[in-house]
Amino acid sequence: MARNELHVLNALDLAKTQWYHFTAIIIAGMGFFTDAYDLFGISLVTKLLGRIYYYVPESPNPGTLPPNIAAAVNGVAFVGTLSGQLFFGWLGDKMGRKKVYGMTLMLMVICSIASGLSFGHTPNGVIATLCFFRFWLGFGIGGDYPLSATIMSEYANKKTRGAFIAAVFAMQGFGILAGGMVAIIIAAAFKSKFDAPPYNVDRAMSTVPQADYVWRIILMFGAMPAAMTYYWRMKMPETARYTALVAKNAKQAAADMSRVLQVEIEEEQSKVEEITNNGANNFGLFSHEFFRLHGLHLLGTTSCWFLLDIAFYSQNLFQKDIFSAINWIPKANTMSALDELYKIARAQTLIALCGTVPGYWFTVALIDVVGRFWIQLLGFIMMTAFMLGLAIPYHHWTTKGNHIGFIVMYAFTFFFANFGPNSTTFIVPAEIFPARLRSTCHGISAAAGKAGAIIGSFGFLYAAQNQDKSKADYGYPAGIGVRNSLFVLAACNLLGVFFTLLVPESKGKSLEEMSGEHEDESETSNRTVPV
Numbered sequence: 001m002a003r004n005e006l007h008v009l010n011a012l013d014l015a016k017t018q019w020y021h022f023t024a025i026i027i028a029g030m031g032f033f034t035d036a037y038d039l040f041g042i043s044l045v046t047k048l049l050g051r052i053y054y055y056v057p058e059s060p061n062p063g064t065l066p067p068n069i070a071a072a073v074n075g076v077a078f079v080g081t082l083s084g085q086l087f088f089g090w091l092g093d094k095m096g097r098k099k100v101y102g103m104t105l106m107l108m109v110i111c112s113i114a115s116g117l118s119f120g121h122t123p124n125g126v127i128a129t130l131c132f133f134r135f136w137l138g139f140g141i142g143g144d145y146p147l148s149a150t151i152m153s154e155y156a157n158k159k160t161r162g163a164f165i166a167a168v169f170a171m172q173g174f175g176i177l178a179g180g181m182v183a184i185i186i187a188a189a190f191k192s193k194f195d196a197p198p199y200n201v202d203r204a205m206s207t208v209p210q211a212d213y214v215w216r217i218i219l220m221f222g223a224m225p226a227a228m229t230y231y232w233r234m235k236m237p238e239t240a241r242y243t244a245l246v247a248k249n250a251k252q253a254a255a256d257m258s259r260v261l262q263v264e265i266e267e268e269q270s271k272v273e274e275i276t277n278n279g280a281n282n283f284g285l286f287s288h289e290f291f292r293l294h295g296l297h298l299l300g301t302t303s304c305w306f307l308l309d310i311a312f313y314s315q316n317l318f319q320k321d322i323f324s325a326i327n328w329i330p331k332a333n334t335m336s337a338l339d340e341l342y343k344i345a346r347a348q349t350l351i352a353l354c355g356t357v358p359g360y361w362f363t364v365a366l367i368d369v370v371g372r373f374w375i376q377l378l379g380f381i382m383m384t385a386f387m388l389g390l391a392i393p394y395h396h397w398t399t400k401g402n403h404i405g406f407i408v409m410y411a412f413t414f415f416f417a418n419f420g421p422n423s424t425t426f427i428v429p430a431e432i433f434p435a436r437l438r439s440t441c442h443g444i445s446a447a448a449g450k451a452g453a454i455i456g457s458f459g460f461l462y463a464a465q466n467q468d469k470s471k472a473d474y475g476y477p478a479g480i481g482v483r484n485s486l487f488v489l490a491a492c493n494l495l496g497v498f499f500t501l502l503v504p505e506s507k508g509k510s511l512e513e514m515s516g517e518h519e520d521e522s523e524t525s526n527r528t529v530p531v
Helices: 007-014 019-053 067-095 097-116 123-155 161-194 211-220 223-235 240-246 250-261 269-276 288-325 337-370 372-391 403-418 421-430 435-466 481-502 511-515 521-526
Strands: none
Touching: 007 240, 007 250, 019 067, 019 097, 019 123, 019 161, 019 211, 019 223, 019 337, 067 097, 067 123, 067 435, 097 123, 097 211, 097 223, 123 161, 123 240, 123 421, 123 435, 161 211, 161 337, 161 421, 211 337, 240 250, 240 269, 240 435, 250 269, 288 372, 288 403, 288 421, 288 435, 288 481, 337 372, 337 403, 337 421, 372 403, 372 421, 372 481, 403 421, 421 435, 435 511
């Protein structure tokens, strides 16, 4: 096959692992640390928000937010994230990855702080302000998905590219873990100072005024890691693939990568013009040529991410309710507000430590050995199996003394989500599409995932308005109970198995080999979709 490979891109593909690779992982990864902290941290404070602003003394679950309020607080950031993924994904292909990269980070920093400063004269006013800032927080987070994945894929060599992109995404695990640990520390500090016996009121009604500071501090802490990496993001040069293949500036691409790789790289402007002016490389996103070459790929990446996030975000956002349903955490009416926050944070931190974080790093270690396709397929299959293993004998697991077995199996679903589709759905869209459409297509795929997350947060929670409270499981959304919810999530994972068959394997191949950007028109017209 005729190839017109650029020297600068070949140098990147064959480069040995160097310090700049690790620097890029940390710079991009801290954005995902912040993303996970902000997106999942809200589930830790929703109970506290309910205790402070919507306390109903006669309720068996004091402080449970009304379903419409809970849906808004949990889901509004996902709506912002979806919007940001589409907008910044498109902008990253139009303006360049680096120019847009700093915008997303500053938006995250400002809105994290503003979320903690939410104001209002009434409970609904505070929640409305919080939702406003969390929408824009999500908008910034959304931009981080396509930009970080694209930047890392375009910086990495083809031998270890999967591991590098996975390492960026794996920082999510540390963000989830940090969210739990921060909540534990702050809850413990305030609990020991302000929430100690003797109580002036019934223990279950015990919500000290200082509790209003706790949720605000937890949310504002998310600004710190993002702010710390802003300077280094601005110091990163634009990726050579964007500079050469999209901006058509061979001189700048060679100069930037010569500095990064510390080798002399030849400037090849004539070859850049030949590649970029080739008719095979000029089709648009909505063209017949794109759908012929990459239409099934885009369907596969969007569908898998959509189905995965229905299950993944439902599990993460509502695990506190599941823990109560199986009696791992005491009922809310037996604890003070800060006691409840402390116990929820401790439980979620344990799950993250034992299941979530190891799953991410198993992917980092094995993705360039096993391949993306097989890891994603295995992940969906095992998640389906463990969900069914929890759902079918559900009443056995909720019997006193059996909840430890439930927790172990539940942790395994998180392990195989992260050593599986939660990682690979992020990696593959950054590898298989042309450079001029790469960020856009990744944004579309990620936005499909967030549409699934919205279904998992809004859909399941909002249906609680119509539930028969006398028969519903404790606090679990949708009125269909924990058991039936697990069956629904198992079905989503099973569908993910079939849509994985549309996703090509990119292990060991260059980005241009996957996208066909170095082929001429006759080769492109005869090319079959890679698998």
